Structures are given as structure tokens and as C-alpha cells.
Amino acid sequence: MITWRDTYNVGVRQIDDQHQELVHRLNDFMEACTNQKGKEKIQETLEFLKAYTVEHFRDEEKLMQSVQYPELAVHKKEHDEFVHVIDELLQQVNSQGTSILTTIKLNRTLVDWLINHIQKNDGKVGEYIKQHP
Ligand SMILES: [Fe+2]
DSSP: OOOOOGGGOOSOHHHHHHHHHHHHHHHHHHHHHHTTOHHHHHHHHHHHHHHHHHHHHHHHHHHHHHTTOTTHHHHHHHHHHHHHHHHHHHHHHHHHOOOHHHHHHHHHHHHHHHHHHIIIIIHHHHHHHHHOO
16 A cells, blocks of 8 residues: 655645545555455556556646756656556556466556656656746
């Protein structure tokens, strides 16, 4: 379970709300894994993430653009890579079905990536906005 911490907040309401929704969905998925329901939940989680992160990343990138954030390109690249990982996992699940391995991989990849990204990269955007109001 991921517990939302105040330090995860970027300070922009829309983005923080979207991040919390992502964390909420990942928690749901992790709970399903704990209850041996991960396999059933994996496709749904991936489909959700595919649609939701595209929208969320677009909003974040718009925000960065609007404040002329200097590291937008690097940040966007991380987003694109994540979308690619989700795509690959989804394709794998659709063609080969789910396995414990895919489930674990999803779990680790997503949780690690997301929390790391929110704290480091999105946090930097938040800092920048505070300094350049
Ligand atoms: Fe981001």
C-alpha cells in the first residue's frame, strides 16, 4: 500500500488530484494481488493506466509549457517511456495472458516509477512554479 504523503503534493490542484487517483488505483491493484486476485485485475489496471496516464501526462506537460519549464524535454521523455512500458505490458498480457511474473513486474515497475517520478520530477516542477509565480 502506498500512503499519500503531503510531500508528494506538487502544489497544483489538478495534478495532485490526478496523482492521488493514480495511487488509489495502484493500491486497488496491490490489494487484489495480496488477495490472489492480481491476475484478474491486471488487464483492467493496465487499460486504465494507458488511458489515464496519457491524459495526465498531457496536462502536466501543458502546465510545464505554460510556465516555460526548462526541463520539459527530459521530463516528457520519462512520460513517453512510461507509456511505452504500459503498452508493452498490455500487449504481453493480451497475447500471452497474465502470469505471476507480469503481475509482479507491473507491481514493481508501476509503483517504483510512479512514486519516484512524482517525488523527484514532478516535485521539481512544483518547486519551479513556486519560484516563478
Ligand atoms: Fe510527470
